[in-house]
Amino acid sequence: MKASEVLDNLKRRFPNEPEYHQAVSEVLGTIEEVYNEHPEFEKSNLIERLCIPDRIFSFRVTWMDDKGQIQTNMGYRIQHNNAIGPYKGGIRFHASVNLSILKFLAFEQTFKNSLTTLPMGGGKGGSDFSPRGKSNAEIMRFCQAFVMELWRHIGPDTDVPAGDIGVGGREVAYMYGMYKKLARENTGTFTGKGLEFGGSLIRPEATGYGNVYFLLQMLKTRGIDIKGKVVTVSGSGNVAQYTVEKLITLGAKVVTMSDSDGYIYDPDGIDREKLDYIMELKNLYRGRIREYAEQYGVKYVPGARPWGEKCDIAMPSATQNEINGDDARALLANGCFAVSEGANMPSTPEAIEEFLKAKILYAPGKAANAGGVSVSGLEMTQNAQKLSWSAEEVDEKLKSIMANIHEQCVKYGTQPDGYVNYVKGANVAGFMKVARAMMAQGIL
Ligand code: NDP
Ligand code: 2IT
Numbered sequence: 521m522k523a524s525e526v527l528d529n530l531k532r533r534f535p536n537e538p539e540y541h542q543a544v545s546e547v548l549g550t551i552e553e554v555y556n557e558h559p560e561f562e563k564s565n566l567i568e569r570l571c572i573p574d575r576i577f578s579f580r581v582t583w584m585d586d587k588g589q590i591q592t593n594m595g596y597r598i599q600h601n602n603a604i605g606p607y608k609g610g611i612r613f614h615a616s617v618n619l620s621i622l623k624f625l626a627f628e629q630t631f632k633n634s635l636t637t638l639p640m641g642g643g644k645g646g647s648d649f650s651p652r653g654k655s656n657a658e659i660m661r662f663c664q665a666f667v668m669e670l671w672r673h674i675g676p677d678t679d680v681p682a683g684d685i686g687v688g689g690r691e692v693a694y695m696y697g698m699y700k701k702l703a704r705e706n707t708g709t710f711t712g713k714g715l716e717f718g719g720s721l722i723r724p725e726a727t728g729y730g731n732v733y734f735l736l737q738m739l740k741t742r743g744i745d746i747k748g749k750v751v752t753v754s755g756s757g758n759v760a761q762y763t764v765e766k767l768i769t770l771g772a773k774v775v776t777m778s779d780s781d782g783y784i785y786d787p788d789g790i791d792r793e794k795l796d797y798i799m800e801l802k803n804l805y806r807g808r809i810r811e812y813a814e815q816y817g818v819k820y821v822p823g824a825r826p827w828g829e830k831c832d833i834a835m836p837s838a839t840q841n842e843i844n845g846d847d848a849r850a851l852l853a854n855g856c857f858a859v860s861e862g863a864n865m866p867s868t869p870e871a872i873e874e875f876l877k878a879k880i881l882y883a884p885g886k887a888a889n890a891g892g893v894s895v896s897g898l899e900m901t902q903n904a905q906k907l908s909w910s911a912e913e914v915d916e917k918l919k920s921i922m923a924n925i926h927e928q929c930v931k932y933g934t935q936p937d938g939y940v941n942y943v944k945g946a947n948v949a950g951f952m953k954v955a956r957a958m959m960a961q962g963i964l
Pocket of ligand 2: 632890
């Protein structure tokens with residue numbers, strides 16, 4: 521089947537899954553050339569096999585809230601592709617979770633994990649459970665109920681989940697505890713665990729730090745120094761917090777952060793002390809970003825995203841499709857010359873087109889945010905060896921993985937005029953490894 525026919529077929533067979541179509545379309549639009557160079561791919565219907573997940577589990581999760589009422593949510597795990605290693609990818613808890621969103625994430629994860637150089641296949645899971653406003657006890661009961669179904673599908677050599685939106689260290693710990701009780705083994709089937717029970721140093725920091733390391737590599741290609749550059753960041757969760765932390769230590773000026781209710785604009789820049797305030801506000805009190813504006817007397821814009829604010833660099837770190845065509849044009853009009861994605865698929869196809877047309881430095885999430893899953897892979901290695909590495913050791917490995925991903929993007933994405941199309945580079949590099957692994961292992 522031709523690559524273009526695959527997408528039409530997927531749309532017909534799986535209607536009402538726009539995010540899934542979007543992610544597939546972005547990849548298929550960039551790998552055509554290498555695909556055509558390998559007629560054996562078409563003969564074995566490789567693309568279609570790579571786009572459709574190996575399997576999808578869906579289940580009801582039943583739990584009791586603090587009022588004693590019985591609640592139900594849907595739970596899912598998508599095992600997308602394990603050609604190069606066990607299924608690996610996060611768990612998302614958010615009211616918006618559905619199969620379209622999880623299928624796009626599992627599909628992207630497969631290419632991202634391929635890029636990391638580590639032996640990991642792609643997967644993703646989650647629930648339409650919203651952690652917002654839930655007590656600690658409710659979170660624990662929900663996580664336990666979720667794992668009562670999930671545990672039979674995962675394992676250290678089959679499928680290793682981790683965190684994503686709404687799932688951080690607290691949720692991973694509750695899920696891992698329940699998993700161990702049921703599976704009766706202690707081999708680290710989740711990553712992002714606490715340091716006392718098998719977690720890796722630098723895992724909480726890894727996605728944000730990794731994104732900044734990738735950005736530094738991109739800036740180096742144009743001889744640009746990060747120091748003093750104005751950066752807009754969206755989100756205020758795990759990825760955003762550690763992106764900002766690394767940017768501060770490098771002397772950049774971060775002027776925005778956000779949550780699903782709005783964004784704050786701090787013209788003086790978020791410094792270490794203010795970031796500590798945000799970390800406490802978000803991770804301990806589970807408060808709203810609006811409170812930062814009250815605390816420091818700065819602007820808060822409800823119901824909006826920060827892309828209209830003037831910046832040199834934008835680092836979207838909240839969610840998918842948070843930068844549309846208009847946002848992209850506003851960024852470019854204000855002089856933004858680099859966009860490095862902490863979130864998965866934060867830019868719409870129209871926004872990507874604008875960035876590529878303007879030939880700015882633009883790194884898609886599957887390359888720029890791969891640091892998180894990379895350190896998850898390093899956590900798996902440490903667990904298998906039953907030892908733990910120092911923060912310096914993990915950080916060095918993370919830096920070298922991000923540099924390697926950057927190198928692969930340059931290798932496969934450099935255009936005749938010298939412009940590096942990181943979208944194409946990441947997709948082709950990620951695709952070729954999975955494709956070769958699938959071809960070698962036969963028709964499955
Ligand atoms: P968190 O749950 O820690 O934080 C998410 C942040 O984004 C919060 O500030 C949240 O606001 C905001 N947000 C979530 N959904 C929406 C929405 N629909 N509209 C506007 N804002 C929203 O998640 P992470 O920081 O872990 O994840 C952020 C992004 O990074 C996601 O795209 C995720 O897939 C991606 N990612 C995460 C990795 C990880 O290791 N954690 C690795 C690689 C990518 P609020 O609190 O109001 O909901
Ligand atoms: O999107 C992602 O790469 C993650 N949420 C992290 C996955 C992982 O297994 O660490």
